Amino acid sequence: MKHINLDLPEVQVRELRLGTITGYQGNAADLVEGSSCGMKDTKRSFQQCLGCSTSQAACMVTLIRDAAVISHGPVGCSTCLHEFAFTYRVNAPLRGVENPTARHIISTNLDENDTVYGGAQKLKEAIKTAYDRAQPNAIFILTTCAAGIIGDDVEAISEEAEKQYGIPVVAIFCEGFRSRVWTSGFDSSYHGIARKIVGQPKERRKDVINVINFWGTDVFDRWFEPLGAKPNFITPYSTVDSLRHSSESAATVVVCKSLGSYLSAALESEYGVPAVKTPPPYGIAQTEKWYLELADILDKRAEAEAFLAEEKAKWLPLVDELRFKLKGKKAYVTAGAAHGHALLSILGELGLESVGASIFHHDQKDDSGAEDFCSLDAAVTEYGDVDNYQVCNKQEFELVNQLNRVDPDILLARHGGMTLWGAKFGIPSLLIGDEHFSMGFEGLYKYGTEILNAIENDEFVKNFSQHAVNPYTKWWLEQKPNAFHEAPKKKKDKKAKAQQTAV
Numbered sequence: 001m002k003h004i005n006l007d008l009p010e011v012q013v014r015e016l017r018l019g020t021i022t023g024y025q026g027n028a029a030d031l032v033e034g035s036s037c038g039m040k041d042t043k044r045s046f047q048q049c050l051g052c053s054t055s056q057a058a059c060m061v062t063l064i065r066d067a068a069v070i071s072h073g074p075v076g077c078s079t080c081l082h083e084f085a086f087t088y089r090v091n092a093p094l095r096g097v098e099n100p101t102a103r104h105i106i107s108t109n110l111d112e113n114d115t116v117y118g119g120a121q122k123l124k125e126a127i128k129t130a131y132d133r134a135q136p137n138a139i140f141i142l143t144t145c146a147a148g149i150i151g152d153d154v155e156a157i158s159e160e161a162e163k164q165y166g167i168p169v170v171a172i173f174c175e176g177f178r179s180r181v182w183t184s185g186f187d188s189s190y191h192g193i194a195r196k197i198v199g200q201p202k203e204r205r206k207d208v209i210n211v212i213n214f215w216g217t218d219v220f221d222r223w224f225e226p227l228g229a230k231p232n233f234i235t236p237y238s239t240v241d242s243l244r245h246s247s248e249s250a251a252t253v254v255v256c257k258s259l260g261s262y263l264s265a266a267l268e269s270e271y272g273v274p275a276v277k278t279p280p281p282y283g284i285a286q287t288e289k290w291y292l293e294l295a296d297i298l299d300k301r302a303e304a305e306a307f308l309a310e311e312k313a314k315w316l317p318l319v320d321e322l323r324f325k326l327k328g329k330k331a332y333v334t335a336g337a338a339h340g341h342a343l344l345s346i347l348g349e350l351g352l353e354s355v356g357a358s359i360f361h362h363d364q365k366d367d368s369g370a371e372d373f374c375s376l377d378a379a380v381t382e383y384g385d386v387d388n389y390q391v392c393n394k395q396e397f398e399l400v401n402q403l404n405r406v407d408p409d410i411l412l413a414r415h416g417g418m419t420l421w422g423a424k425f426g427i428p429s430l431l432i433g434d435e436h437f438s439m440g441f442e443g444l445y446k447y448g449t450e451i452l453n454a455i456e457n458d459e460f461v462k463n464f465s466q467h468a469v470n471p472y473t474k475w476w477l478e479q480k481p482n483a484f485h486e487a488p489k490k491k492k493d494k495k496a497k498a499q500q501t502a503v
């Protein structure tokens with residue numbers, strides 16, 4: 001089924017498009033199998049707060065060098081944009097950006113009056129201010145819950161402004177209340193980019209490969225060199241012009257399917273740019289498969305095989321040494337879906353036992369329509385099943401409950417704030433935000449070294465746990481981690497229903 005329709009201003013949320021679920025407790029293999037038949041999501045009778053799609057959309061458009069971004073809503077909803085302005089500045093050296101340009105971020109600051117009389121006028125003024133002050137090459141408008149509830153016609157306003165100012169003015173529909181899966185916000189921002197920024201290709205360039213990523217260190221220059229190509233990063237540190245020409249690239253790769261699967265599918269189906277379907281290069285098996293699939297698209301298999309052989313000869317003996325030192329250690333993972341699966345692959349490759357995982361969502365389909373898209377399936381097939389696998393959209397009380405039961409030697413996390421829970425239990429915890437750090441054979445060695453360092457230097461967390469206050473009670477820690485999951489409602493059979501009606 002085709003999920004991409006660039007004629008529509010909005011993209012469907014993941015629950016509807018990809019059958020994404022946010023609650024599951026069991027093992028990974030059963031989840032993979034159940035997903036192939038389509039599983040229903042599990043609701044919770046109690047839950048803690050969630051992430052917001054606006055934040056994920058902001059994460060992608062705030063990092064475009066020559067664009068301005070407007071948050072159309074109360075000022076509080078715009079705080080995440082400032083957080084990404086900080087990200088833009090501090091990560092610039094990782095990508096060789098010497099003079100990061102100032103970010104141009106505006107909030108329409110909707111208040112109570114506006115929720116009664118509408119916020120259209122404030123939005124028009126904000127667009128004018130953004131244009132006059134920043135002279136941007138594009139303006140992105142992020143919608144928020146308040147704007148969605150009062151029903152401002154953001155699409156019509158952006159169309160009108162586009163004609164007035166002669167630059168793309170892109171409405172991105174990412175109100176937090178639309179979805180329990182906050183990664184829907186990535187899709188919203190990419191939908192806007194694919195509709196309004198990406199242009200029709202005038203040529204097909206063999207020397208450029210799109211890389212849909214966050215803001216990690218550039219490892220792709222070196223990898224693409226044997227293929228005679230350069231990376232075109234989307235979107236951090238891109239320009240409106242480089243995004244426009246992304247339709248001319250030879251191929252698209254994603255570093256995280258949770259992040260980039262929608263845009264890579266849109267670039268393929270709407271602009272003819274082939275997307276690499278193999279999950280990203282984490283672990284030996286996936287790295288080889290991924291690189292060869294990319295090389296085949298560029299007709300460079302021989303060059304790719306030579307590069308892989310060189311890399312393996314250099315790094316795999318070192319990985320073997322690490323395996324020996326890490327043997328028998330138990331690890332627990334908490335991360336977003338695709339990156340969490342990547343970490344499971346890395347653990348399998350390094351010979352650690354994955355004793356459990358708290359993963360933020362699970363997609364049951366892929367926008368490309370590919371059957372073998374699932375990186376969890378790839379990890380389970382290659383490295384075995386994972387017990388204590390939970391899908392929990394950052395419900396920290398469920399993570400804490402399970403962590404307490406499985407008592408791993410190390411906790412691996414991808415998001416800030418999560419390693420705290422490992423430390424409270426005296427578990428060495430490792431947070432690496434650079435998503436490129438553990439890629440390829442070199443990444444496997446570097447990440448394994450960090451794991452070993454964290455396990456061997458556990459004095460701080462052991463000491464910390466003696467003094468830490470855990471807000472969760474003994475009662476909660478003794479409950480099952482999914483105690484607040486509601487069982488799916490059973491359909492009453494017709495006979496029982498008829499008897500009940502007769503009574």
Ligand code: SF4
Nearest residue numbers: 052054077144145176
């Ligand atoms: S959930 Fe709604 S109100 Fe909260 S930050 Fe997101 S858009 Fe704003």
